[in-house]
Amino acid sequence: MFSTYNYVTDNDQKNVKILKKECVHILEEAVAVIDDRVCKLNDGSITILDLELLASREQTFSELAEVVCPEIEFASVSKGIKLRQREVKAFKIQAEEMSTLASLCQQFTNVDIRCVADILQKQKDITRHSVWEFCVPADEKSIEEIEQHVPKLCAFDLPQTVLDMVPLLHVYSKSRTFINLWQDKCVEVVDGCVSLEHVVQKVWTPVKESLDEMSVRIQSGEIQFREFEKRLGKMYGDDYGKMEAELNNMNVEDIKLRLDQLKKYRQLSTCVEGAKTILEFAQEYNLNGDFDQMEVIATQSDNDLEMRSFDDSVMKVCSFLSDMTPARGACLKTFVTCEPLVKWLKTSMEKEGLKELKVFVDLAIMSAGEEGLNIARVQCLHSAVTGYAPLIFDLQPTSGYEHLLKLCSFVWKELDANPNLPAQLKDTNHNLEWFKEIKKAHGSVEVTSLMQVEAINAKGVFTVGKNVWNNESSLGTLLVC
Template structure:
């Protein structure tokens, strides 16, 4: 308590009863000197000292008394003084004279305020002290709260500068520069949790990429007793902007993700990529059988791991902060699509021991077999046919190639598998899938495609062994690209090395079955034609099919040679003895001239069919442009035989909801149009073999 009784008594007096010379220090005026109206008047009545006057000047001109921080320091100093007198006779009531109050209260408070302003102005204030100031002046981190904090700092700077004007010390002029730094430090503090969680993920995933910015942020926040305000530079500001946009709910998800660190460690140790996770889920589904609880566990496991796969498997060890933030964004997108993702992750972690048991139960052979089936379904290339000197068989006319590719930053070499190896893989897969009804999509697709490709290869071998020369260099590529969700393949057919490919992309059953059917029809056409020729020209019966094939090949090369091999003349002796080269050339010219006349008529008929196929395809495209779906457009064209666009459009509108009939008609369209050009080509070539 300050003793101000003398001042109180003086304030009670009627000042009008005193002469002016007693109240203030009077000045003499001169007629020859101008009056200085702005000169401060000195009060004598209260007998105040220079220190007391300076203190009152600061109080009245800076409004420092209303400052929360001034009041905080004042209370702190007073509490210290009271604590010093604890246990003494003066404890109940500590009294000071005005001069004692100035010396023991005002001066310490003033010095602390001036020192803080000086440190803020110079940027040398420790961040720990700035934190203490924020505790007092910034109870919340809202925009309104910061504006009030800014006003407090401005009041302190004004207090400092007015005192500097009185005492002659240097003023503080860097407030505009320091306010943005304080704001950036505040933002950094707000995102401390973000930085800590990102750093924890970096450590858990063993990432050693570029994390300099994150390390600087953590050092600034963790060592704020040594760091000063000037350390909040432009680099730290950029760091703050890079990590502050993480959604609060995303932080919670990342925390929950890290909570189950044993699951993270187990997955990263035993699963190299998402493909192995899918294999694991298929094997787990097999173990689950028809038990609903275990089936749900497997589904939960697969969904959870896929949701967090950007963090678990997609980040290389060299990933830095930018890549980590991108992975977090992908996880957040997965969470938005599946609101129960976090719950699934927690449930999966709780059943980790069950997953370990499932993994131990299924050996590496089962996993490698299922993985190989998935690779084949995703990018396998079946090759059928090609020119060979061997007797055609499934073993030398069918092979599988998995092309060279990159996966998980690694180069995977090309893989080749023979039919026997494919059948061995099929046997192992059937043992796996035979244990349960669940988890067989990959196995089913592999078996379906292999079966259809085998049928196609058998049809090709049948044609080639029957002597159809068109297929001497014929080959087909069946490329898989659909994965487990879509049994799609791309089929390419080549009749020789120079001819363009005939290709299509469609369902495996429809594509390979249609082509197999075409080859069977070509075989029937060829054998019928061959029988007719043998009946019409009995001399052909002197030769078996292999001899006829040999003669056709050699005689077809007559334009490029000067004589035929001795084997040709030896075979022809059964028809005509002593045949000469020139005589054979003349006979071939006569036969070719007659055949060309018949062939031209056949081409005219075939072109009509090709033109019709082109019209049907063009009409489908027009209907699709009119916002009719492709299947309905195909069904409409197949149903309306006169190919009128208006009638097709009306048919499509009337039948757009009849799914079964539409799909059946669309399938008929694909079969007819898809095989027409190929079949015509085969038919013409077969007729030209002799």
């Protein structure tokens, strides 16, 4: 079509007559549209919708523009499209950054951010707006390298201090630690901020300095474990992947080293608590075995320790408590606090242990009748004592930490299967007087009889027939009830 246009417009348009009027009209309209878009592309008045259309057909449009406007080169049009695209992209980035500013300033009711909100509203329907509404269009002839060009944005009429802050604020806002510091500072100075410049001075500057200083101390290892746990540990718990991402957002290097130190410190802290619990256990139950290693571990706790001062060698001492988790430590503490119940069980069932427990449970069930609450108490007793049985019945006064931990390993298995084990022991200890009354009511004779029945059922021989007792040799092995 446009090759025909060239032909008919050559030689002072002598060949125009070969086309019908309708064709000439269509050509003239097309030429006018192309010429208009080239002019708007050059001065920046082109809508972003049209710019996107030209960019999608960049080569075709550049060729048409070169045909229609001989004074314009193909490369010039293509370069102009790329230049305007870069300017629009720069605005979209700034708009995203301004959105962060608006979000973080919501609690400042005295700060007017309508000028920001109005432009962000435009950005939602950006395609119907022109490029020059958001930036000062650059002349493509004055730009050598488009990729190096920094567009001059003009959409947001804000003080330069605010404009300089916004890109950094957007980057820093990816850090949850920064957001926490920002929110704390906002609460502190909310009444004193009446402009965005005040936000820069009273919030942004001190918060940025605080985060930068914290990042430097984490990087150098000068930060104490206590503060590290307060700032990051509580937020992410054991999710070290998210913690690593947070430290990366804070521009910290040697992240792996710091996280490794934190893991070991946490393990050490757990071991220290475990060692203290074991020492408390030993004292409560008058164990006089070897607990020297536990005493060494218990002295290692230091919340004021700097991360760079952490000594890996101390972890070797903790190898004895490698299986001691917080839940298991709490399980052991519960056992210590339920000392009245434990001593009563050891005293009242010292001969047969679990066998006597089973008999007592049967008697207690009989006493409970059909009362649901009492039946639940007995079931709770049975579950709790069975789970803690190794510590209740197998622990000796001469036991040291090795024997104690060996017995604990059996309890841990029960705990893994029944996480409610400590709560059940607490409830049973709470109902200790009720169980004592049950024990007293049935007496030792009844307990002994039931135990004998249990023995007969387990090991006895039932013989049916005539003259079964005539054999005198068998009389000596009879159990008479």
